[in-house]
Amino acid sequence: MTTRVGIIVLSGTLDKVLPAFVIGTTAAAMGMEVGMFFSFYGINVLHKEKYKNLKVAPVGNPAMTMPFPVPQILTVMPGMVDFATSMMKNMMKKNKVPQLEDLIQQAIDLDIKLFPCNTALQLFGYKAEDLLEGVEKPVGASTFLNFVNQADKPIVLNF
């Protein structure tokens, strides 16, 4: 029985995107076939320039651990998003969690199909040539669902 894992990435923040790739690359390394569909804010993950600037948001996220107590009101001060993002990146680097760049490359090396959503491209005004090399042609949700549904055991997750 074949298993196919489909991962929908709708969020454009690192606290969603990184786990999506960790699950995807783990499944692929276990021998499952994996396809990832990038829509809405998630399309930025496949954009040549934008993927370098994905952020983590401390605002509205009381689960975010800060090294010192930060009153909620300070989390909206200019600079806090950048601060939280670099803090998380350092924490992950220190603990040898792979960075987004490495995870995208791993995904391509493991033959994970990276599907850009064509509606999202249109919404953000991006062109196919703005996207990273190695991704699939832009498709609609039906191509992604069809990919997953061809397996005996389809698993779909969304981030």
Next chain:
Amino acid sequence: MTTRVGIIVLSGTLDKVLPAFVIGTTAAAMGMEVGMFFSFYGINVLHKEKYKNLKVAPVGNPAMTMPFPVPQILTVMPGMVDFATSMMKNMMKKNKVPQLEDLIQQAIDLDIKLFPCNTALQLFGYKAEDLLEGVEKPVGASTFLNFVNQADKPIVLNF
């Protein structure tokens, strides 16, 4: 082999609700049987009045694209949620993405089962008659899970 797609809608913001319906209606148009379960904030989607006022939140969402740079602190100013919401609605209209109203109607036309969660109704103090016509009777999570599990290939997503 039959495929059933179950979609759990727990969020009440447009950036989650619209993709949920896009995936659901796409799956149904492809011939899959689809059921959507609306719980927590998601119950508002099926409320006769509330569904018209769902919003998009720019606060805490650094992936939200604004037409001009907005310092994080300004995103909590009165008016910003409404501004972001109308901006997104316009962007989607311009790109011919269907509006929520159309998507709900499409879902009903495609025989998607829209299950209101009875606990959520109770939590928000809504009555069955406050809900849109064409939705199922309020049920618990077990009815929804049972619907999905009757297929050979169950797929469940949550938004």
Next chain:
Amino acid sequence: MTTRVGIIVLSGTLDKVLPAFVIGTTAAAMGMEVGMFFSFYGINVLHKEKYKNLKVAPVGNPAMTMPFPVPQILTVMPGMVDFATSMMKNMMKKNKVPQLEDLIQQAIDLDIKLFPCNTALQLFGYKAEDLLEGVEKPVGASTFLNFVNQADKPIVLNF
């Protein structure tokens, strides 16, 4: 045909964690085998002390219903997260929705496997002995995916 439900908990806020447990315990009570994988902020749910202090965030959440209108800017005032959290807890208590403590105990009683993610432990600097009794040994994502994939019908959800 066996069904296994895998639930990934990446969020550490009550508005995600409670629904995750409600779905999990419902599935287990229906006879499905259930495993829950706690990673990223979700690891706090299994922490002996931290799980008592999970919060609900009103900031950035325009779907949050307040008993009176609250301008968006006030939702970042000190105290609002605590206020929203205690309001939600009261609302749930009044409506006899089980509290997190009860749901964790129910999960253990129903033989739901509670897997702590070992990378998340490392990221937050927690030790295995900081975790609640009755949880599994810390594992990686592959152990969790393998658990789910052993069924004829794997269902995976993430919160």
